[in-house]
Amino acid sequence: MSSRIRSYAAPLARARGLGSAKEGVEHWWLQRLTALALVVLTLWFVWVVVRLSGASHEAALIFVARPLNTVLLILTSVVSFWHAALGLQVVYEDYIGHEGARLAAIIVTKFAAVGLITATVIAVLRIAFGVV
Amino acid sequence: MATHNTSSPPIAGANRPLSPHLQIYRWHLSMVISVLHRATGIALAGGLLLFTWWILALASGPEAYGSLRGFLNSPLGLLLLLGWTWSLFLHLANGIRHLVWDTGAALDLPSVKTGGVIVIAASILLTAAAWAAAFVL
Numbered sequence: 001m002s003s004r005i006r007s008y009a010a011p012l013a014r015a016r017g018l019g020s021a022k023e024g025v026e027h028w029w030l031q032r033l034t035a036l037a038l039v040v041l042t043l044w045f046v047w048v049v050v051r052l053s054g055a056s057h058e059a060a061l062i063f064v065a066r067p068l069n070t071v072l073l074i075l076t077s078v079v080s081f082w083h084a085a086l087g088l089q090v091v092y093e094d095y096i097g098h099e100g101a102r103l104a105a106i107i108v109t110k111f112a113a114v115g116l117i118t119a120t121v122i123a124v125l126r127i128a129f130g131v132v
Numbered sequence: 133m134a135t136h137n138t139s140s141p142p143i144a145g146a147n148r149p150l151s152p153h154l155q156i157y158r159w160h161l162s163m164v165i166s167v168l169h170r171a172t173g174i175a176l177a178g179g180l181l182l183f184t185w186w187i188l189a190l191a192s193g194p195e196a197y198g199s200l201r202g203f204l205n206s207p208l209g210l211l212l213l214l215g216w217t218w219s220l221f222l223h224l225a226n227g228i229r230h231l232v233w234d235t236g237a238a239l240d241l242p243s244v245k246t247g248g249v250i251v252i253a254a255s256i257l258l259t260a261a262a263w264a265a266a267f268v269l
Contacts, residue, residue, distance in 0.1 A: 032234060035227050042224055046217070046262055053266045057197040060190055077187070084177040091174060116184050123191035132191050 027086060034083035041076045048073075061127055070128040077120040085113040161248040169226045172219035179216045217262050222255035 018024045048069070052060050063069055088109050096102040126132050157163065189196040203209045229247050232238050238247055 032231060035231060039224065039228060042220060046220065050262055050266045050269060054269060057190070057194040060197070064190065073187075077183070080180055080183070084173075084180055087173045088177055091170065116180065120184055120187045123187045126191050132193070 027089070031083065031086045031090075034079050034086065037075070037079045038083055041072065041079055044072055045076050061132060064124060064127045065130065067128075070124060073124050074121050077124070078117050081113040081117045085109050161252075162244055165222075165226055165248050165251060168222060169230075172223040175215065175219045176223055179219065182212065182216065214259070214263070218255055218259045221258040221262075222251065225251040225254040225258075 016024070048063075052063060055063070064073060089106050092102050092105045092109075096105055154167075185200060189200040204213060229238075229251055232247075238244070
């Protein structure tokens with residue numbers, strides 16, 4: 001963008017880079033960033049599902065407790081829920097016309113995402129530390 | 133200072149023309165994949181509940197894990213797993229296509245058409261490969 005066009009904004013507004021939406025490219029950027037991470041993580045996770053498809057409970061516990069698998073599983077959980085919450089937010093914003101309902105849907109989704117991230121991460125850590 | 137109507141604008145509720153929506157257009161591959169990308173995204177968000185069940189059942193013990201495996205081996209469970217696998221690969225393949233588009237590349241019509249065919253083919257082949265691997269192991 002040329003500086004002539006950008007000179008519309010006051011210096012502070014230009015530094016912030018935010019328009020009237022009071023929000024910048026964070027949502028867009030995080031959706032791409034989490035997507036990039038998920039290219040690797042989901043391919044790994046499909047392989048895990050395939051590998052553990054016939055495995056016993058004991059064998060699955062041993063697999064998850066391996067340090068690299070513990071780390072990758074926690075990352076898969078956090079990044080997947082994060083990406084899903086961002087994506088669902090866009091769907092709500094497109095289809096829910098009523099502002100209150102839209103906001104409620106976004107809040108419920110974000111709370112659910114954080115809650116399920118917490119539950120899954122703690123469960124994986126319990127397995128990793130042998131509490132299970 | 134300009135007067136501004138803070139209550140409802142005068143045009144609200146008027147019978148104004150709507151822009152054309154999905155049912156107006158002839159379906160074509162790019163449109164199908166675009167719709168599928170969103171639909172599979174929503175489905176995969178539901179799949180995360182299955183993911184959560186899997187991890188919590190694993191941490192809960194053999195009984196909980198056994199009932200999850202019982203469900204996943206049922207016809208409905210297998211159907212859900214098949215749907216999950218295909219949804220994931222389609223969303224993944226088309227997601228990579230979106231990331232390529234974000235760089236400004238492959239936005240011309242021939243590339244978009246080729247990319248669409250590749251995405252559909254990849255989603256089916258990868259799903260078949262994953263299930264074949266699961267049966268072999």
